[in-house]
Amino acid sequence: MGTKGKVIKCKAAIAWEANKPLCIEEVEVAPPKAHEVRIQIIATALCHSDAHILHPKFTKALFPVILGHEGAGIVESVGPGVTNCKPGDKVIPLYMPQCKKCKFCLSPLTNFCAKLSQFKDPIIQQEVMEDKTSRFTCKGKPVYHFLGTSTFSQYTVVSDTNLAKIDDDANLERVCLLGCGFSTGYGAAINTAKVTPGSTCAIFGLGGVGLSALIGCKVAGASRIIAVDINSEKFAKAKALGATDCLNPRDLQKPVQEVIIDMTGGGVDFALDCAGGSEAMKAALDCTTVGWGSCTLIGVAIGDKGLTVSPIEILMGRTINGTLFGGCKGRDSIPKLVTDYKNKKFNLDALVTHTLPFDKINEAFDLMHQGKSIRTVLTF
Structure with a gap:
């Protein structure tokens, strides 16, 4: 040139x-x-x-x-x-x-x-x-x-x-x-959380990353995907992409994690926090089932105080994961995701x-x- x-x-x-x-x-x-x-x-x-x-x-x-x-x-x-x-x-x-x-x-x-x-x-x-x-x-x-x-x-x-x-x-x-956005959310579900077929999932935050995580859970074969956001206008898009339930914490009579536990008979298998902030992170962890519940942290909030966890919450069999860029090794993973998009694996x-x-x-x-x-x- x-x-x-x-x-x-x-x-x-x-x-x-x-x-x-x-x-x-x-x-x-x-x-x-x-x-x-x-x-x-x-x-x-x-x-x-x-x-x-x-x-x-x-x-x-x-x-x-x-x-x-x-x-x-x-x-x-x-x-x-x-x-x-x-x-x-x-x-x-x-x-x-x-x-x-x-x-x-x-x-x-x-x-x-x-x-x-x-x-x-x-x-x-x-x-x-x-x-x-x-x-x-x-x-x-x-x-x-x-x-x-x-x-x-x-x-x-x-x-x-x-x-x-x-x-x-x-x-x-x-x-x-x-x-960034799609690979981070989709990869968090596929690579980091390793969502399994037939599992139940909760996703906190329905921005670009959260909706991408939702797509990842759907592609992984999750049977129930509960989408959580304080903006109810995002629920139509979430349902179109595969969410089975949508919750706005501001419309509930009790903490959203308690509602999710009731809905699922004890908690979800996988929770992914794409919002950030101590309240969302804690709710994501709390809504997972004892024994094997997995909570993956993705979102970051400026000036947040962080997550306070009691050892008993982890001793009861829950795990906390963190992920950057959805666990994708960029030079290897991104070309494959481009091909997957062209083949209509996701939208x-x-x-x-x-x-x-x-x-x-x-x-x-x-x-x-x-x-x-x-x-x-x-x-x-």
């Missing part, structure tokens, strides 16, 4: 400071260095983790920054040493790297990578490239990366360990959801409630905060 080795000027949404709208700016994107790939982003969706960084209580974030981690695009150019993709390939950037060499990548027990495991908080790491510099410049100043992806830019640069090459005929406006279309031009990114954030969207896809 004519842009290879050259700085590309394009538009990006920059967060200059916390608690303020993003600004559409012209940025300069440097060419990729060794083991780096420059990608033209075609479509990107919003995730609550992007909003977390902008929250005034989240004090760890560095500004200015280009957010975004749920995107899909086309390789524009590659740096020296890159062998897993070439210009013109369709790819999905990954916030969970997979080097395929470290003890974590070589283990079937986890989807972690040594490049990520050194950080205590994966939401704020990967702010610069491995040489400790940024590939973004705006108004003469360097701009931080986000999660190693920064998909809120028409062009971005990622490590070759942070992208998955996918089929040439993939619909980028849909498979971009595999960059990503149902999760996309809005499609907007990239310039309307702040409108997309408003829709998310107002609970009016599940996933908004932005196109350049």
Whole structure:
């Protein structure tokens, strides 16, 4: 391509400071260095983790920054040493790297990578490239990366360990959801919780991740799926995707976990918390059956006090799991999920409630905060 080795000027949404709208700016994107790939982003969706960084209580974030981690695009150019993709390939950037060499990548027990495991908080790491510099410049100043992806830019640069090459005929406006939300929820049910045929499940939080977990439970063969959310407007979509029961804790006369225990004769086999927050996490754990109940924690709430657990709750045979990116080893798992979507194993279309031009990114954030969207896809 004519842009290879050259700085590309394009538009990006920059967060200059916390608690303020993003600004559409012209940025300069440097060419990729060794083991780096420059990608033209075609479509990107919003995730609550992007909003977390902008929250005034989240004090760890560095500004200015280009957010975004749920995107899909086309390789524009590659740096020296890159062998897993070439210009013109369709790819999905990954916030969970997979080097395929470290003890974590070589283990079937986890989807972690040594490049990520050194950080205590994966939401704020990967702010610069491995040489400790940024590939973004705006108004003469360097701009931080986000999660190693920064998909809120028409062009971005990622490590070759942070992208998955996918089929040439993939619909980028849909498979971009595999960059985080769908893979996280669906994978939590399939890979982490390992939901079994005929089992009973409860899902807390019916955003993009929660509905994806619901899809995972349905695909796994669960016989009963109880969907829980404080926004009853989400129940129609949940039932269309396979929920057998829907509960709004604000409409109940007693705690939702007690209602679920009564409904299931002692509790569900699997509970997945996709909402975050101490109350939702505790309810998810409490609604599982003694003996073998499994509670998987997925959601994160800013400023939350965490989960307080009595040892007896675990001694009674319950387990608590945690998962990032749904246990998916990105470079291996995501191409397979793209193929599954093409073969209609699951429906990503149902999760996309809005499609907007990239310039309307702040409108997309408003829709998310107002609970009016599940996933908004932005196109350049």
